[in-house]
Amino acid sequence: MNGQSLDQREKALWSPAPAPFEGPAVALEPCAEDGPLPDGARTFSLDSADWEMIDGGTVAERTDPAIPWEGALKARIPNTVHTILYENGVIPDPLFAKNDKLARENSYKTWWFRREFDFDEDFADPRLCFDGVCYNAVFWLNGHFLGGHIGMFGGPEYPVGGLLRKHNVLIVKVEDAPADPRPYSAYADHDEGWKYGVVVNCVYGWHYACIPSRGIWAPVCIRETPRLVAERPFFVTSDYRSGRLTVCIKLTGAGRGRVRIRIRPHNFAGEGRQFAAEFSAQVDAAMLRYTFTVDNARLWWPNGYGEQPLYEAAVAVEPEDDLPQVFHEVIGIREIAMQPLPQGPREDLYNWTLTVNGRPLFVKGTNWCTTDALLRFPEERYDRFLSLAKAQNLQFLRAWGGGMPESDYFYRRCDELGLMVAQEWPTCWDSQKLQPIEALTETALIHTVRLRNHPSLVQWAGGNESAQADGPAMDALARIAFELDGTRPFHRTSPYGGSLHSYSTFWEMEEMDAALNLRAPFIGEFGMASCPNRESVYRYIPEEERTLWDPEAKTAFNYHTPRFNEFRWPEEYNDMDHLLRRAVEFGEIRSLDDFIFGTQMAQSTAVRHTLEAARADWPQATGICYYKLTDVYPACSWSTVDYYGVPKTSYYVLQQAYAPLHAMLVIRSIDAAQSYPVVLLDDNGDVAAKPCEVVVRFFDGALRLVRQEAYTARSSGAVTPVGEIRLPAQEAALAPLLIHIQLRVDGAVRDDTFYWQNYREKPGCLRTLPAARLEARPLDGGRVEVVNTGFVPAAGVLVECPEHDTSFTCSDGMFWLDAGESRTLAVSHTEGLRLSAWNVPPALY
Template sequence: MTHKQLVLDNWEFRASGDESWLPAAVPGTVHTDLLRSGLIDQPFYGTNEHRLQWIDKKDWEYRTTLQLDEGWESLAVTELNFAGLDTYADVYVNNVHALSADNMFLAWTVDVKGLLRAGENEILVKFRSVVTEDLPKLEQLGYDLPAPNDQSELGGLEEKRISVFARKAPYHYGWDWGPRFLTSGIWREAVLTGRNAAAIADVYIRQDEVKEASARLTAIVEVDAPDSWAGTLRMTVEGQEWTREVTLEPGKGVVELDLVIDQPRLWWCNGLGAPELTTFRAELLENGAVLADAEVRTGLREIKLIRQPDAKGASFKFELNGVPVFAKGANHIPNDSFITEVSEERYRHEIASAAESNMNMLRVWGGGFYEEEVFYRLCDEYGLLVWQDFMFACSMYPGDEVFLENVRKEAEYNVRRLRNHPCIALWCGNNEIDSAWAQFEENKGWGWKEKLSGEVRETLWTAYEEIFHRILPEAVTAHHPGIDYWPSSPLRELTNDADQHSVRIAGDGDVHYWGVWHGIEPFENYNVKVGRFMSEYGFQSFPELKSVLTYAEEKDMELESEVMLAHQKNGRGNQIIKEYMDIYLPEAKDFKSFLYMSQILQAEAMRMAIESHRRNKPYCMGTLYWQMNDCWPVASWAGMDYYGRWKALQYTARRSFNDVMLSVEVTDGDNVQVHAVSDLPGALAGALVLRLHAFSGAVLKEWKQSVQLAADSSAVVFTVPLAELMAGLDAKQVVLAASLLAEDGTLLERKEHYFAAAKELTLEQPVLTVAEVPGSGGLSFTVSTDVLARGVYLTAEQEGIFSDNYFDLLPGQVKTVQFLRRRADAAAGAGMETGAGAGVETVETGAKAGAGAGVATGVKAGAGVPYFVPAAPQGLEVRSMADYVN
């Protein structure tokens, strides 16, 4: 039987009405095609964004020609498949209209058997401007739909916010960290397929019950047969085999087969075990011969969202294979304004960075897009759970039947597309809309509904409930059973009264806490504003100088320069950073120093938040900061900048997410408390050593005691009155160093605590010494100092990370560090992954980072070559905070 496939990748494009055609990349976008042809300047440089808004006002055309042999004409089925069209498009085959598309998030397939011929064929795709397509919808509606992140003014549309009408990535219209680039193009693969026989269209491994003893599964196989067909379905997995005789009518049919696997290899998230993956093979047999086949890879696991009433409200926690998971991670946004520019290596860098940072969860935020397959595959491999938003954020949406039907198709398609990935832990309806609208509380939320008439308010809320309380949960229930649905983040619970909205921190639901930053509240509020699951919070910083110089020149190096403001999308963002810096840090000596100091500030804010959330376990069972990454080079909340360079925040998150953590807190009762937090599955015995140091390194006071930490616990392990601790000492001249040692003396965790703000400390200029570790081949080196050095900052000429960076160092400590380069060829092989702190010495005792009972610290089992590879750093330099302040 004949099966044919032709990938369509030889394209050209033009603006509609132009005579000449130019080469185009597919997958791609019109902006990147224009850039490659030299017709526009680099979109991210300077203020070029403002001068490229004309692109989205035009219609664009893409075409390709195919040479087909006569064999194509004899095939029973010939289909043209577009995995992604952005967004309003008409497809013509040999000048005959074949398809109309209106949703960026859908794949489009059309039967073209009668439209193709032997010889030359032309495929033409005409993209209509989303601006000219959707402006009439707004005018016809007669009132504005709330969409505050739509930067319509920058796009030349005044206050006409049209982003809500198109099923297109919302961030393309601008956000408070991203530019406005309304792309068009064939953004996922285009393929022509043909066949004479039945084909397997989809395989879903439904996990009915997964336990350590056995996994009860159902293989749901969708078969597309051009004619009636009878034969055998065979499923194989790891040496086991199941078969079923089937008879199919023409068209699509579904065949189910029950599977039982004894002693299954369970999939675990990072920190709890190996992310074991299992491959299932489906085959259609005709007279014993394989007619069609398909493979899917999944992980066998049970994941649940547990919301159990308790004395303080109701829990909000995930359980994986019956084990509670404290979620540690961040919010993920798209890695680029131009999605097709993100290579597998860039995805691997992000996911490997998350795993290296001891994360176990990423939230795919609802203002981007349903991510590429490689993103979820890597999350599967590295053991990262995914909180998956549907693509709705910070807006109210139309409720007409055409729009709602489009949403139904989008939900079904994307749930089905992603459901085999074991990383998917939760489907969430939208980002922040329930609390922004606050239906059941007048004068709460974001002030949207108060500007609208009662009739309009009712209309919009009816549409909201139809989408988020019916269409989306029905799609999850029907196509991804066993995975929980959460209507909006944040939310307390669906109660249809004022208790529903997360407009204040309560004892249930998830929380977006923005009192720090948007509310200009002090960092210390992180210690008291703690919910059951902190799904958003954050603080901004600038990227490092090397990254800033990719979009700015020396003349632009001012906080309020035109270019700096163009690369700060959050209104007063630059001034907010400055205001907080004036409170907490010494004054930066110039703008380039301000870049570094902004990262120190951001890292300190997030350290306080993460430690507070983890101290409050099990009341709080998740902390996902905003945000993991950037879509262009910009001042933002990201822990890694657009180029993947780790900010101080990323290193701080790595330390703060360690399986064993110490946290020092001064309570309202003026007691100094040392908390020990363990995410380990087993109990831990060790010793706590506390030393109060002068900045010269001298030990002023010392305490040592044994510690018994229960599995998966948080406890206060030491308390001393502040007055006793500081008796006769100046708070501006001492630091408390807390160390937790394993029974064999291995250092598990170390934490410094200061008793005055950094701006008040009496610091001297340290002399930092770097020395190669003998016998390391230049791969390891030590850092030491003569006086307290804060924010020790290592740099190298190559792209990569350090095993630790932006750390504080006291005299007498010898910090052993490695440089880890990005492995550019990592995408060449599957499974090249590394565990947190893989084989890297990062503490002065030489203990491996993250070492603890039952936790692997090297490359994960069967992982192959790690992504981050030790290398000798070129042009190594070391500085500290003292080099950047007056």
């Protein structure tokens, strides 16, 4: 060991050029605003429903204006081929039953797109710009061949000043590529072609959906271009304590002029400031750097650690005798840094301790996966999933390499909600060694500049689960991260350098305890798959399957599993075998409802104890990301919120495990132990120096209280050991053994959770507890009071709203309610509620 971290060693290996902010900067002082900022270079959008789409045909046929496109479909762009076909009624819903096969067949055709438009603008040096065409495309404007392009995530751009007319015809040909289909059966397929392209690879059938993307899926426009081109400015927090910022503006071309910078509050009240400077760019590529101070700066913090104040930053680059460019950014003032573990830096470990504004934080995270196989991303869909992420007490989303560089709206909402993001580039399993390096580096170049101003973005990574994570492409991705940003760490892949991924309890079918004992400085992926709720399942299976239960049948239900229930691994195990392995420990599976209960309980159990134990291991453990929050396709999967936006039981269990103020037991086995460490977690010091009482109660299968222990403690930081409970052997052998733990501060309950142990000794015992009774009483202000009117505790109380399940929210779920006890919950709907518990059958109120 030489006292260096892996971060330092790798940066020295890559030897990047200086970051944009590394160089002399001109210090600016506030000045009076001198009139409005100019409009800047203009844009003419070509997004509309006036496109046409057709398959097949020769170049001569499709580019000859005299030959009509017989049978062409109306197409709304941006969109994928499959969505256009579905909207025109050509194919049925690709998400339903086994219809993905009908959609998939259309991935292996050549598709043509045409847009006729009038253009009478006097743009200076107009350029035709595509933000995303998947995947291999060729372009014509008014009969003139423009060129070809591969890559899904940006480009190409073409100068079209000499080609534009009053009336114009734009034609795009999208080829059948990349493609290497390898079907499992007549319906199930996976396509290895993604390894030879730069695409959203999770729609190629290695899990859930095999509908390889095709089409013009992102915006198209004509942009006016000045002679002196300014790159999107980069704002850097130079000193969070004083509010000192540096703005970096890369210029291409020579010229003189001025820069005006205006900073004003975006989501809070306050005054704005202007800063201005003259510039002279004497070479073709120059970097302007300006530094200035925001008075009384308000700092951006992750969810749970403070507020998320944001600032509007407008930058006008105004050359003499040329078009001005005006950029509008929303930024946050904050500093991200990575520090070593307490033992100091190690050359084989990344620095894993995340600090925000100088404060070390344990990272409570999840994996974020692309939310639709057809690439439909309306804002309300992002709002649903990201608001649920915040409510689950999440702070960190790993936008993993199976997906895409996430959208502007995604990052804008993460900025507002305090959700930090690690953005991986679209590579998996060392695919960077096969993918076209030009398309991969173009993706990183475009999106690094696009995303680097977001305060929520805290890390770059080369991709997902690459064993070597090396080669020329990985080297290029690393240098791009340092040379275009330099304020965030770059990790080759995950897992790497001290992080861990594990699916031993699912794919390898090991005992549940294997998941409960995972330990690492940072756990990047682990989890357990489960079935969505019944109402969600009914959305994607035929009606005749609703009462059918046959895990071996070739049904749509069994098909909507990670590998279509067709791929057998290891040995002869299919997806239903993997799902049932842990589910049967919660009772006999004779129906869909049994399967839902068993798989969701298995998921809750396999994940929550590992999350809690990692938090209790701080600072040796620095963070954890369960797999996963979201789905790309409706299926039995690892998500805690299903494709339609409906939380599973596990969502609420993990919400409790991630609570900022939480009393917990360290549990390393699903079988009861004779001793349990009791720990108080206090992320923010909310109860520092306050007397706290932790009450732990044990119940048997008849819901009789068999033991109660109370501990007094004072929070001494993020993690405070409170004590250790020791059980006699006969009590530890009770099946089931239910454990309720409550934190009281100044006599008020501040946290409440419960555990289940020894359940597999009597499979089904959690659903045969003595019956309780629940009532729901609507209150004003979007609240409902849930009351246990029975004589025994209600275990696992859930409040749902079947008619509005895709939009319903409830502040708590899967909780314990003593006999005679009530709990007031914040809910989005107060009518049509369904109450249930393990020992209370579902009933509507």
